[in-house]
Amino acid sequence: MPELAEVEFFRKQWNPGLGQAVRAVRVHAHARVFRGTDTTALRTALTGARLLSSAAAAKQMLFRFGDAKGHGHAGRAWLGVHLGMTGELRTEPSGYAPQKHDHLVLATGAGALVFTDPRMFGKIDFALGDTPPAWWTRLAPPILSEAFTVEAVAVFLRRRARAPIKAVLLMQERFPGIGNWMADEVLWRAAIHPKKPAGRLTPAEVRSLHRELRWVCRHALALVGKTLADPPRTWLFPHRWENGGLCPKTKQPLQRAEIGGRTTCWSPARQKL
DNA sequence: TCCTATGTTGTATG
DNA sequence: ACATACAACATAGG
Numbered sequence: 001m002p003e004l005a006e007v008e009f010f011r012k013q014w015n016p017g018l019g020q021a022v023r024a025v026r027v028h029a030h031a032r033v034f035r036g037t038d039t040t041a042l043r044t045a046l047t048g049a050r051l052l053s054s055a056a057a058a059k060q061m062l063f064r065f066g067d068a069k070g071h072g073h074a075g076r077a078w079l080g081v082h083l084g085m086t087g088e089l090r091t092e093p094s095g096y097a098p099q100k101h102d103h104l105v106l107a108t109g110a111g112a113l114v115f116t117d118p119r120m121f122g123k124i125d126f127a128l129g130d131t132p133p134a135w136w137t138r139l140a141p142p143i144l145s146e147a148f149t150v151e152a153v154a155v156f157l158r159r160r161a162r163a164p165i166k167a168v169l170l171m172q173e174r175f176p177g178i179g180n181w182m183a184d185e186v187l188w189r190a191a192i193h194p195k196k197p198a199g200r201l202t203p204a205e206v207r208s209l210h211r212e213l214r215w216v217c218r219h220a221l222a223l224v225g226k227t228l229a230d231p232p233r234t235w236l237f238p239h240r241w242e243n244g245g246l247c248p249k250t251k252q253p254l255q256r257a258e259i260g261g262r263t264t265c266w267s268p269a270r271q272k273l
Numbered sequence: 274t275c276c277t278a279t280g281t282t283g284t285a286t287g
Numbered sequence: 288a289c290a291t292a293c294a295a296c297a298t299a300g301g
Contacts, residue, residue: 002279002280003279003280006279032296032297059279059280059281082280083279083280084280084281085279085280085281086278086279086280086298086299101298118297118298118299119278119280119296119297119298119299120296120298121280121296122280159289159290160290160291161290162290162291163290163292167291167292170280172281179280180278180279180280182279241277241278260292261293262279262280263277263278
Protein backbone atom coordinates (compact mmCIF):
# COMPACT_ATOMS: atom_id res chain seq x y z
CA MET A 1 0.00 0.00 0.00
CA PRO A 2 2.92 2.33 0.15
CA GLU A 3 3.12 5.80 -1.39
CA LEU A 4 4.70 8.85 0.18
CA ALA A 5 2.66 8.99 3.38
CA GLU A 6 2.41 5.25 3.97
CA VAL A 7 6.17 5.00 3.62
CA GLU A 8 6.59 7.65 6.31
CA PHE A 9 4.19 5.71 8.52
CA PHE A 10 6.10 2.45 8.07
CA ARG A 11 9.46 4.14 8.67
CA LYS A 12 8.31 5.05 12.16
CA GLN A 13 7.33 1.46 12.93
CA TRP A 14 11.00 0.68 13.52
CA ASN A 15 11.43 3.60 15.96
CA PRO A 16 11.49 1.26 18.99
CA GLY A 17 14.80 0.00 17.61
CA LEU A 18 16.49 3.42 17.54
CA GLY A 19 19.61 3.37 19.71
CA GLN A 20 19.37 -0.41 20.04
CA ALA A 21 22.04 -2.92 19.08
CA VAL A 22 21.07 -5.67 16.66
CA ARG A 23 21.52 -9.02 18.40
CA ALA A 24 20.69 -11.24 15.45
CA VAL A 25 19.75 -10.94 11.80
CA ARG A 26 17.32 -13.31 10.10
CA VAL A 27 17.32 -13.17 6.30
CA HIS A 28 15.46 -15.01 3.54
CA ALA A 29 18.65 -14.81 1.54
CA HIS A 30 17.15 -15.99 -1.74
CA ALA A 31 14.00 -13.91 -1.65
CA ARG A 32 13.56 -11.61 -4.62
CA VAL A 33 13.58 -8.54 -2.38
CA PHE A 34 17.35 -9.02 -1.99
CA ARG A 35 18.07 -9.00 -5.74
CA GLY A 36 21.41 -7.31 -6.28
CA THR A 37 22.15 -7.24 -2.53
CA ASP A 38 24.95 -9.09 -0.72
CA THR A 39 22.99 -10.71 2.10
CA THR A 40 26.10 -12.19 3.67
CA ALA A 41 27.68 -8.76 4.00
CA LEU A 42 24.39 -7.43 5.33
CA ARG A 43 24.23 -10.04 8.08
CA THR A 44 27.87 -9.62 9.02
CA ALA A 45 27.70 -5.82 9.21
CA LEU A 46 24.37 -5.47 10.97
CA THR A 47 24.94 -8.13 13.61
CA GLY A 48 26.06 -6.19 16.66
CA ALA A 49 25.54 -2.80 15.01
CA ARG A 50 23.36 -0.10 16.51
CA LEU A 51 20.44 1.51 14.69
CA LEU A 52 21.27 5.22 14.72
CA SER A 53 18.61 6.95 12.65
CA SER A 54 16.11 6.62 9.84
CA ALA A 55 14.74 8.78 7.08
CA ALA A 56 12.04 8.55 4.41
CA ALA A 57 12.00 10.24 1.03
CA ALA A 58 9.81 9.51 -1.97
CA LYS A 59 8.96 5.80 -1.61
CA GLN A 60 12.33 5.01 -0.09
CA MET A 61 13.58 4.59 3.43
CA LEU A 62 17.15 4.65 4.68
CA PHE A 63 18.27 3.25 8.04
CA ARG A 64 21.71 4.17 9.35
CA PHE A 65 23.66 1.75 11.52
CA GLY A 66 26.92 2.24 13.40
CA ASP A 67 29.24 0.66 15.85
CA ALA A 68 27.49 -0.80 18.87
CA LYS A 69 29.91 1.09 21.12
CA GLY A 70 29.18 4.30 19.27
CA HIS A 71 32.81 5.07 18.41
CA GLY A 72 34.78 5.00 15.19
CA HIS A 73 33.44 5.06 11.68
CA ALA A 74 34.37 1.51 10.85
CA GLY A 75 31.19 -0.46 10.51
CA ARG A 76 28.92 2.34 9.39
CA ALA A 77 26.18 0.68 7.36
CA TRP A 78 23.11 1.76 5.43
CA LEU A 79 19.96 -0.26 4.92
CA GLY A 80 17.68 0.93 2.15
CA VAL A 81 14.09 -0.26 2.04
CA HIS A 82 11.52 0.00 -0.75
CA LEU A 83 8.12 -1.46 0.05
CA GLY A 84 7.01 -2.20 -3.50
CA MET A 85 3.30 -2.94 -3.65
CA THR A 86 2.77 -4.99 -0.50
CA GLY A 87 5.74 -4.34 1.77
CA GLU A 88 5.41 -3.36 5.43
CA LEU A 89 7.66 -2.62 8.38
CA ARG A 90 6.60 -3.39 11.93
CA THR A 91 8.03 -4.21 15.34
CA GLU A 92 7.21 -7.49 17.07
CA PRO A 93 8.00 -8.60 20.64
CA SER A 94 11.39 -10.18 21.31
CA GLY A 95 11.45 -13.85 20.44
CA TYR A 96 9.15 -13.36 17.45
CA ALA A 97 9.26 -16.30 15.06
CA PRO A 98 9.51 -15.00 11.45
CA GLN A 99 6.59 -15.91 9.21
CA LYS A 100 6.58 -16.93 5.56
CA HIS A 101 6.86 -13.43 4.09
CA ASP A 102 9.10 -11.88 6.78
CA HIS A 103 12.22 -11.61 4.63
CA LEU A 104 14.31 -9.59 7.08
CA VAL A 105 14.10 -9.60 10.88
CA LEU A 106 16.49 -7.68 13.12
CA ALA A 107 16.36 -8.83 16.73
CA THR A 108 17.02 -5.99 19.19
CA GLY A 109 16.59 -5.51 22.91
CA ALA A 110 13.43 -3.53 22.19
CA GLY A 111 11.86 -6.15 19.94
CA ALA A 112 12.13 -7.61 16.46
CA LEU A 113 12.25 -5.18 13.53
CA VAL A 114 10.39 -6.94 10.71
CA PHE A 115 10.29 -6.34 6.96
CA THR A 116 7.52 -8.31 5.29
CA ASP A 117 6.47 -8.36 1.64
CA PRO A 118 4.28 -11.14 0.14
CA ARG A 119 4.58 -10.07 -3.49
CA MET A 120 8.25 -9.18 -3.21
CA PHE A 121 8.09 -6.17 -5.54
CA GLY A 122 9.88 -4.37 -2.71
CA LYS A 123 13.64 -4.22 -2.36
CA ILE A 124 16.28 -4.20 0.35
CA ASP A 125 19.55 -2.41 -0.34
CA PHE A 126 22.67 -2.65 1.78
CA ALA A 127 25.85 -0.57 1.67
CA LEU A 128 28.87 0.18 3.81
CA GLY A 129 30.40 3.63 3.94
CA ASP A 130 30.60 6.98 5.66
CA THR A 131 28.12 8.67 3.37
CA PRO A 132 24.62 7.65 2.25
CA PRO A 133 24.47 5.58 -0.95
CA ALA A 134 24.22 7.40 -4.27
CA TRP A 135 20.69 6.21 -5.06
CA TRP A 136 19.52 8.02 -1.93
CA THR A 137 21.37 11.27 -2.59
CA ARG A 138 20.12 11.36 -6.16
CA LEU A 139 16.42 11.16 -5.35
CA ALA A 140 14.39 13.95 -6.95
CA PRO A 141 13.67 17.02 -4.80
CA PRO A 142 10.66 16.42 -2.56
CA ILE A 143 7.32 17.85 -3.68
CA LEU A 144 7.15 19.74 -0.38
CA SER A 145 10.58 21.31 -0.86
CA GLU A 146 11.38 24.78 -2.25
CA ALA A 147 13.03 23.16 -5.25
CA PHE A 148 9.70 21.77 -6.44
CA THR A 149 8.57 24.78 -8.45
CA VAL A 150 5.79 25.39 -10.97
CA GLU A 151 8.48 25.98 -13.57
CA ALA A 152 10.13 22.62 -12.87
CA VAL A 153 6.76 20.94 -13.35
CA ALA A 154 6.08 22.89 -16.56
CA VAL A 155 9.46 21.93 -18.03
CA PHE A 156 8.87 18.28 -17.22
CA LEU A 157 5.37 18.25 -18.74
CA ARG A 158 6.72 19.80 -21.94
CA ARG A 159 9.24 16.99 -22.29
CA ARG A 160 6.50 14.37 -21.71
CA ALA A 161 4.04 16.26 -23.88
CA ARG A 162 2.29 13.30 -25.52
CA ALA A 163 1.89 11.03 -22.53
CA PRO A 164 -1.34 11.17 -20.51
CA ILE A 165 -0.89 13.37 -17.45
CA LYS A 166 -1.83 10.45 -15.20
CA ALA A 167 1.15 8.42 -16.46
CA VAL A 168 3.45 11.42 -16.09
CA LEU A 169 2.49 11.95 -12.44
CA LEU A 170 3.70 8.44 -11.67
CA MET A 171 7.23 9.26 -12.83
CA GLN A 172 9.37 9.29 -9.70
CA GLU A 173 12.14 11.36 -11.30
CA ARG A 174 9.92 14.43 -10.98
CA PHE A 175 7.08 13.44 -8.64
CA PRO A 176 8.81 11.44 -5.91
CA GLY A 177 6.42 9.51 -3.72
CA ILE A 178 3.36 9.89 -5.96
CA GLY A 179 1.61 6.60 -6.67
CA ASN A 180 -1.68 5.49 -8.13
CA TRP A 181 -4.04 6.81 -5.50
CA MET A 182 -2.25 10.11 -4.94
CA ALA A 183 -2.11 10.78 -8.69
CA ASP A 184 -5.87 10.25 -9.00
CA GLU A 185 -6.51 12.39 -5.93
CA VAL A 186 -4.38 15.26 -7.27
CA LEU A 187 -5.96 15.24 -10.75
CA TRP A 188 -9.43 15.14 -9.24
CA ARG A 189 -8.71 18.14 -7.01
CA ALA A 190 -7.07 20.03 -9.88
CA ALA A 191 -10.03 19.15 -12.15
CA ILE A 192 -7.79 17.75 -14.87
CA HIS A 193 -8.78 14.71 -16.96
CA PRO A 194 -6.24 11.91 -16.43
CA LYS A 195 -6.05 11.19 -20.17
CA LYS A 196 -5.14 14.75 -21.08
CA PRO A 197 -1.72 14.85 -22.77
CA ALA A 198 0.78 16.47 -20.42
CA GLY A 199 1.77 19.01 -23.06
CA ARG A 200 -1.80 20.25 -23.46
CA LEU A 201 -2.31 21.48 -19.91
CA THR A 202 -2.91 25.23 -19.81
CA PRO A 203 -0.60 27.38 -17.64
CA ALA A 204 -3.45 27.70 -15.15
CA GLU A 205 -3.81 23.92 -15.03
CA VAL A 206 -0.08 23.48 -14.45
CA ARG A 207 -0.27 25.92 -11.53
CA SER A 208 -3.29 24.11 -10.16
CA LEU A 209 -1.58 20.74 -10.55
CA HIS A 210 1.46 22.04 -8.65
CA ARG A 211 -0.74 23.46 -5.89
CA GLU A 212 -2.78 20.26 -5.45
CA LEU A 213 0.32 18.07 -5.52
CA ARG A 214 1.62 19.99 -2.53
CA TRP A 215 -1.76 20.00 -0.81
CA VAL A 216 -2.25 16.25 -1.14
CA CYS A 217 1.30 15.48 -0.01
CA ARG A 218 1.02 17.76 3.03
CA HIS A 219 -2.35 16.43 4.15
CA ALA A 220 -1.61 12.81 3.36
CA LEU A 221 1.50 13.03 5.54
CA ALA A 222 -0.51 14.63 8.33
CA LEU A 223 -3.25 11.97 8.19
CA VAL A 224 -1.97 8.73 6.69
CA GLY A 225 1.64 9.30 7.72
CA LYS A 226 0.59 9.39 11.37
CA THR A 227 -1.86 6.51 11.70
CA LEU A 228 -2.26 4.82 8.30
CA ALA A 229 -5.92 5.78 8.53
CA ASP A 230 -7.84 6.14 5.26
CA PRO A 231 -8.41 9.74 4.18
CA PRO A 232 -11.91 11.13 4.95
CA ARG A 233 -14.88 10.84 2.58
CA THR A 234 -14.39 14.42 1.42
CA TRP A 235 -11.42 12.98 -0.53
CA LEU A 236 -11.71 10.93 -3.72
CA PHE A 237 -9.78 8.13 -2.03
CA PRO A 238 -12.55 6.21 -0.23
CA HIS A 239 -14.90 6.44 -3.23
CA ARG A 240 -12.69 5.30 -6.08
CA TRP A 241 -13.09 1.53 -5.79
CA GLU A 242 -16.68 1.62 -4.54
CA ASN A 243 -19.25 0.11 -6.86
CA GLY A 244 -21.45 2.95 -8.04
CA GLY A 245 -19.10 5.40 -6.35
CA LEU A 246 -20.03 9.08 -6.51
CA CYS A 247 -17.78 12.10 -6.73
CA PRO A 248 -17.84 13.78 -3.29
CA LYS A 249 -17.82 17.20 -4.92
CA THR A 250 -20.37 16.83 -7.74
CA LYS A 251 -22.33 13.79 -6.46
CA GLN A 252 -22.14 12.50 -10.03
CA PRO A 253 -20.92 8.96 -10.88
CA LEU A 254 -17.21 8.30 -10.98
CA GLN A 255 -15.60 6.57 -13.95
CA ARG A 256 -12.77 4.05 -14.10
CA ALA A 257 -10.44 3.00 -16.91
CA GLU A 258 -6.89 1.83 -17.40
CA ILE A 259 -4.62 4.79 -18.14
CA GLY A 260 -0.86 4.56 -18.25
CA GLY A 261 -1.13 0.90 -17.36
CA ARG A 262 -2.92 1.56 -14.07
CA THR A 263 -6.58 1.56 -13.14
CA THR A 264 -7.58 5.20 -12.89
CA CYS A 265 -10.66 6.78 -11.33
CA TRP A 266 -11.98 10.22 -12.13
CA SER A 267 -15.07 12.40 -11.99
CA PRO A 268 -16.28 13.08 -15.55
CA ALA A 269 -18.48 15.92 -14.32
CA ARG A 270 -15.42 17.77 -13.07
CA GLN A 271 -12.47 16.48 -15.13
CA LYS A 272 -12.94 17.06 -18.87
CA LEU A 273 -10.71 16.47 -21.85
C1' DT B 274 -11.35 -20.08 -12.87
C1' DC B 275 -10.46 -15.32 -13.61
C1' DC B 276 -9.72 -10.82 -12.14
C1' DT B 277 -7.83 -7.34 -9.32
C1' DA B 278 -4.21 -5.03 -6.35
C1' DT B 279 -1.22 2.17 -3.24
C1' DG B 280 5.36 -0.39 -8.02
C1' DT B 281 9.34 -0.65 -10.89
C1' DT B 282 12.01 -2.29 -14.71
C1' DG B 283 13.50 -4.41 -19.06
C1' DT B 284 12.44 -4.44 -23.74
C1' DA B 285 10.32 -3.23 -28.04
C1' DT B 286 8.82 0.37 -30.96
C1' DG B 287 8.36 4.91 -32.68
C1' DA C 288 19.36 9.30 -27.71
C1' DC C 289 14.74 10.07 -26.17
C1' DA C 290 9.84 9.18 -25.39
C1' DT C 291 6.24 5.94 -24.94
C1' DA C 292 3.76 1.52 -24.11
C1' DC C 293 3.47 -2.78 -22.04
C1' DA C 294 4.72 -7.40 -20.29
C1' DA C 295 6.93 -9.34 -16.43
C1' DC C 296 7.85 -9.93 -11.70
C1' DA C 297 4.86 -13.02 -7.25
C1' DT C 298 1.10 -13.63 -4.10
C1' DA C 299 -3.44 -13.27 -1.97
C1' DG C 300 -8.12 -12.38 -1.96
C1' DG C 301 -12.72 -11.52 -3.97
